[in-house]
Amino acid sequence: MVDHGVVIRRHELTDSEWELLAPLIPSASRGRPRTEDRRVINGMVYKIRTGVSWRDLPERYGPWKTVYTRFRRYAIDGVFTRALQRIQARADAAGDIDWLVQIDSTIVRAHQHAAATGRKGEVPDDEPDDHALGRSRGGLTSKIHLACDGRGRPLAILLTPGQRHDGICARPLLERIRVPRTGPGRPRCRPDHVIADKAYSSRGFRAYLRKRGIGHTIPEKNDQKRHRRNRGRRGGRPTGFNSEIYRRRNTVERCFNQLKGFRGIATRYEKTATSYEAAVTLASLLLWARSI
Template identity: 50%
Template sequence: MSPATWTLGRSRGGLTTKIHVLADRRCRLLVRLTSAGQRHDSLAFRPVLRRLRIARRCCGRPRTRPARLLGDKAYSNRAIRAYLRRRRIIATIPQKADQIANRAKLGSKGGRPPTFDPVAYKERNTTERSFNRLKAFRAVALRTDKSDYVYRGTIDVATIKIWLRDPVHQDPSGTH
């Protein structure tokens, strides 16, 4: 097996792998993706969002567009904000300090600052809590698997266990 299939990348802490996730409000992982540790978070944004499938309560195709997306400053760039606007997804992403300074330096030519809802942003801790739930599994936290597909399988098993601890309660008859 070649080292190219390991998705290991060198970062400040040594050889690492990044796990990119989308989580719901109950800290359950909906989408998982791995990349090399040195790759920037924003490069995995579109592949993660493309994998999102939310089942509907009754029938029909699964939803692929969340109503709101909460992200940290790593996702604060024009391309991501434009992509979310095109898909009619409300973005709650804080701006980086250098972006604010550049906009102020340009004056009226800097454009309008993006909207930001600080009350909604308080819910972003659900992503951090879902990472904590995931890293509670020792094999995920230590990355004991060498190949990427085995490590992704370990993440999938941990995700299944998280979902089984907090299942979705639906009416078995299908009526509400």
């Protein structure tokens, strides 16, 4: 039941959103009573919406250490990832997912506090050595690689250092798509079609998509066209390209715009890759909840 006496403030979950998310949040089976779940989740949402530090959370969400500890535990346990998959499973069962999938990436500037990750050799087992932090022209950055459905909702997320090339991450990104079935059967992992820009134009990636039976619309780079023509018959046939389908590629850009509407996503404040990826996943979860 929804408590209609709850005052919903800005950057907090609505009653309908909480009704959808509440069953996906693990409950405490034993021990002393803990802070109300909705209150704590609202604190997490407020944090990624505004980008404030954990210590500066308003008192209405309870002790900031409680909110942070719960968020960190959920991040390590993959709670938000499983919740996102369960919402995707419901949508897929209802035929609500458009499997014309778009992939792309965006650079995120890391705040100076995100670089304070401790001494070398102190990296936890759940963290990459580089904490998904790298250096590019913009300074210290991370990169979010995203696969979204035809309605602009995240299907899979991959976090890397900012200088990592998109083409290298295309295959592991698609392999993160895993939408469970609500009944028997294996999770759905294969899109019907993939749309991507020239950064993903490589013979290896196209061969990978053909092997999996995935149609694709990816423009060919000019130097690749020239090299193929210079090889004559050995260069093979031109790649197929449907300009009408490619016009839908702006959907992934709109998805990034929505994610970056969260200030805690647009700038990385989290020190660990696990926590920042959990924040992006929580934001993705909210996008799904508001589209259903």
